[in-house]
Amino acid sequence: MTPIESKTKKRSYATAITLAVLVLVVLLTCVPYLVSIALAEGPAQSTTSDASPIFGVTIPPGYKQWELIAPAEEAAPLDELRAVVGNQTALDAYQAGKLPFPDGTILVKRAWKRKQSGEFASATIPGAATTVQVMVKDSKKYATTGGWGFGRFINGKPVDEAQHRTCFACHDARAKVHDYIFTRLAP
Numbered sequence: 001m002t003p004i005e006s007k008t009k010k011r012s013y014a015t016a017i018t019l020a021v022l023v024l025v026v027l028l029t030c031v032p033y034l035v036s037i038a039l040a041e042g043p044a045q046s047t048t049s050d051a052s053p054i055f056g057v058t059i060p061p062g063y064k065q066w067e068l069i070a071p072a073e074e075a076a077p078l079d080e081l082r083a084v085v086g087n088q089t090a091l092d093a094y095q096a097g098k099l100p101f102p103d104g105t106i107l108v109k110r111a112w113k114r115k116q117s118g119e120f121a122s123a124t125i126p127g128a129a130t131t132v133q134v135m136v137k138d139s140k141k142y143a144t145t146g147g148w149g150f151g152r153f154i155n156g157k158p159v160d161e162a163q164h165r166t167c168f169a170c171h172d173a174r175a176k177v178h179d180y181i182f183t184r185l186a187p
């Protein structure tokens with residue numbers, strides 16, 4: 001190897017090392033950025049698909065353990081059994097007879113098809129679950145709908161926007177004097 005050849009070789013090694021370092025720096029800079037984009041997009045997408053249109057209301061976790069406010073029954077053609085349950089804020093307000101309901105109140109209406117008991121003919125029991133309906137009180141966020149945000153869900157997914165446009169109108173027309181809530185605490 002001539003001295004000139006070895007010099008050229010050394011130079012090309014140096015270039016390769018510089019390039020490798022550059023690539024590494026670029027990768028290390030980009031990876032956290034890409035990861036943060038992926039993380040930010042993941043939950044954002046799932047909240048949009050699980051939240052009701054217009055109101056952005058979601059099914060509250062743990063509602064199946066909430067206390068009963070009152071059961072209800074819906075005649076044909078729906079033929080449903082219902083149970084309205086509430087979180088602690090709702091329950092406290094009901095027990096104190098306090099209206100309007102405070103911000104943070106959540107009421108959930110569970111519904112099932114009416115089914116004849118297999119063990120006892122005159123007994124009616126819950127069949128398949130049909131809808132889960134939610135009302136959330138936030139007087140600022142939902143100022144134009146009496147302070148209530150609405151959500152109707154089938155199999156955990158919100159129904160379309162058109163159905164959500166009907167909620168407030170009916171609650172407003174029939175239950176305005178009771179802060180837009182039909183259900184009274186069962187005695």
Ligand code: HEC
Pocket residue numbers: 072073074082084107108109133134135150151152163164166167168170171175180181182183184
């Ligand atoms: C045509 C009238 C009507 C419409 C439209 C309506 N509701 Fe109701 N809602 C009622 C009645 C009546 C009750 C009382 C319980 C029952 O009979 O099932 C009720 C009860 C509820 C309750 C329990 C709290 C309460 O007010 O008693 C929730 C939560 C609820 N509705 C959510 C909704 C949502 C969400 C929508 C829209 C997707 C909606 N409702 C549309 C009539 C209506």
